[in-house]
Amino acid sequence: MKGKYDDIIDMPHHVSPRRPRMSREERAAQFMPFMALTGYADVIRETERLTDERPELSESVKEELGRKLHQLCSASGGHPEAAVTYFRPDARKAGGALVTVTGRLKRIDRTEGVMKFEDGREILLEDVTEIESPE
Numbered sequence: 001m002k003g004k005y006d007d008i009i010d011m012p013h014h015v016s017p018r019r020p021r022m023s024r025e026e027r028a029a030q031f032m033p034f035m036a037l038t039g040y041a042d043v044i045r046e047t048e049r050l051t052d053e054r055p056e057l058s059e060s061v062k063e064e065l066g067r068k069l070h071q072l073c074s075a076s077g078g079h080p081e082a083a084v085t086y087f088r089p090d091a092r093k094a095g096g097a098l099v100t101v102t103g104r105l106k107r108i109d110r111t112e113g114v115m116k117f118e119d120g121r122e123i124l125l126e127d128v129t130e131i132e133s134p135e
Contacts (some may be wrong), residue, residue, distance in 0.1 A: 051095030054087050055129055067129040068113045072105060075133075079118060085130040086123050098129065 003009070015021070035041075057065070072080050081104050089096040101115040113125045 008115070046092060049093075051090045051093055052087075053095055054089075054098055055098070057129060061129075065128060065131060068133065069108060069125070072131070072133060073108050079106060080133055081105075083132040084115065084123060084125040084128055087129060100130075 037113070072082060083100055083102040085098055085100040087096055088099045100122060101117070101123070103119055103121065106116045106118045108115050108125075115123045115128070117123075117126060121131070
């Protein structure tokens with residue numbers, strides 16, 4: 001059986017005397033997909049990411065939070081443990097997320113409007129939506 005390329009099939013592979021041989025990585029890079037819009041995929045991913053709206057608290061919920069804050073301030077022992085749910089605004093887009101943290105309170109500074117925890121975390125009182133304390 002005679003093939004179409006029998007006359008060249010056994011010839012040695014050509015090696016250029018002027019150009020150095022490409023590494024495997026360089027050859028593979030030639031065939032990588034071309035991305036004309038660099039960063040476009042990141043923008044799409046950010047747009048798809050969902051955020052929640054800041055919850056509007058009723059007056060009764062605000063009063064309840066005020067009562068719980070007062071209880072935490074006057075707790076015996078000085079540093080009560082509490083689970084605080086608060087609204088954390090998103091740094092990149094409108095909205096944010098409700099986050100719950102648990103820890104020992106260092107102090108509640110009403111003049112600055114901040115709850116300070118022993119581990120260094122600070123939460124703005126205006127962002128707090130719920131407080132639970134086992135004490």
